[in-house]
Amino acid sequence: DAGVIQSPRHEVTxxxxxxxxxxxxxxxHDYLFWYRQTMMRGLELLIYFNNNVPIDDxxxxxxxxSAKMPNASFxxxxxxxxxxxxxxxxxxxxxxxxGQGAYEQYFGPGTRLTVT
Amino acid sequence: xQSVAQPEDQVNVAEGNPLTVKCTYxxxxxxxxxxxxQYPNRGLQFLLKYITGDxxxxxxxxxxxxxxxxxxxxHLKKPSALVSDSALYFCAARRNTGFQKLVFGTGTRLLVSP
Numbered sequence: 001d002a003g004v005i006q007s008p009r010h011e012v013t014x015x016x017x018x019x020x021x022x023x024x025x026x027x028x029h030d031y032l033f034w035y036r037q038t039m040m041r042g043l044e045l046l047i048y049f050n051n052n053v054p055i056d057d058x059x060x061x062x063x064x065x066s067a068k069m070p071n072a073s074f075x076x077x078x079x080x081x082x083x084x085x086x087x088x089x090x091x092x093x094x095x096x097x098x099g100q101g102a103y104e105q106y107f108g109p110g111t112r113l114t115v116t
Numbered sequence: 117x118q119s120v121a122q123p124e125d126q127v128n129v130a131e132g133n134p135l136t137v138k139c140t141y142x143x144x145x146x147x148x149x150x151x152x153x154q155y156p157n158r159g160l161q162f163l164l165k166y167i168t169g170d171x172x173x174x175x176x177x178x179x180x181x182x183x184x185x186x187x188x189x190x191h192l193k194k195p196s197a198l199v200s201d202s203a204l205y206f207c208a209a210r211r212n213t214g215f216q217k218l219v220f221g222t223g224t225r226l227l228v229s230p
Contacts, residue, residue, distance in 0.1 A: 004159075031215075043160075043206065043220045056217065091159055098215060103148055103167060105218060107159035 004108035006092050012114045018080040021111045023092030024073055033093040033105060034067055034077050043091075049075065082115045089113070118143045120209050122221035129197045130229050137192040137224045139207030149190040150208040150218065151181055160206060166190060167212070177201070197228045 005024040013019055025032045034046040047057040052069045060067070064083070069075040079086055089112050093105040119142045129135045141147055148167055152160040164175025171183040181192045190207060207221040 042222050045217060048217065050215070093160075103210075104150055104162045104165055106162065107152075109159045110157075112157075 004092055004094055004106055006090075006108035006111050008111060009109060010112045010114075012116065013082055014116055015083055016081045017115075018078065019082045019086075019113060019115075021077040021090050021092075021113070023075045023077070023108060025075070025092070025094030026096075026106055027073070029094035029096050029106070030072070031095045031097075031105075032069060032075050033095075034075070035091040035093065035107075036088045037091060037110070038088045046077070079113075082113075084115045087113055087115050118209060118211065118219045120207050120219050120221040122205075122207055122224045124224050125222075126225045126227065128227050128229065131199050132196050135192075135194050135197045135201070135226065135228070137205050137207075137226060139190045139192065139221060140188050141190060141207070141209040142188065143209050143211050143219075146212045147209050148212050149181075149183060151175065151179070151190075151192050152206045152208065152220075154204040154206065154223075156203075163192075163205075197226075199228045199230055202226055202228045 007022045030051050033048040036044045046059045047067045049069045067077045089110045091107050091110045093107045095105045121140045123138055150165045151163040153163050154160050163179050164173050166173050166183040174180045179194050181190055183190050204223045204225050206223050208218045210218050
């Protein structure tokens with residue numbers, strides 16, 4: 001398997017613009033997670049899905065952030081409008097059903113977002 | 117609330133020497149415990165996990181970790197460090213019932229000098 005795939009790898013945009021980050025989880029994994037990593041705040045869980053349904057979005061910083069998972073192989077994280085403080089590395093991760101005994105999450109390479 | 121503490125921001129060790137990266141956790145009930153490594157400009161990579169059974173677990177690249185329930189610790193160890201082990205290491209924990217979110221520590225930067 002190719003692992004978790006994220007695109008784009010780098011994104012530079014101006015304040016106020018809409019940004020869409022994309023993720024393809026590992027096939028067969030039914031949990032998908034979006035994280036944000038910054039020097040100041042470390043690694044933060046933003047939202048996670050199970051079987052394409054959002055389960056916990058308590059980490060989403062504000063209404064400017066939204067995430068969708070229209071099918072088992074694709075998820076998006078959208079920021080509209082973007083602000084300089086959104087600059088961070090955004091990771092997508094997936095994990096298999098607990099019954100498969102794996103429990104660990106597998107991370108994508110991340111999208112480095114810079115908002116100027 | 118669940119939490120993970122990595123008390124050292126940075127650990128320095130000479131190549132060939134043993135290394136230890138510390139982690140303590142606070143999880144109600146029995147924990148599942150994990151170590152991840154992050155190289156520059158890369159995502160987190162799974163190293164090893166403790167789910168049940170033997171307290172000493174072995175993982176990738178010669179790393180191992182010991183689960184100590186009484187001290188609520190899960191320290192990462194390697195008998196002989198390599199310069200290529202230099203990276204950011206994250207400890208993570210969750211409760212072992214149902215599905216629980218992973219709680220990550222703040223990370224420890226390991227620097228191995230030649």
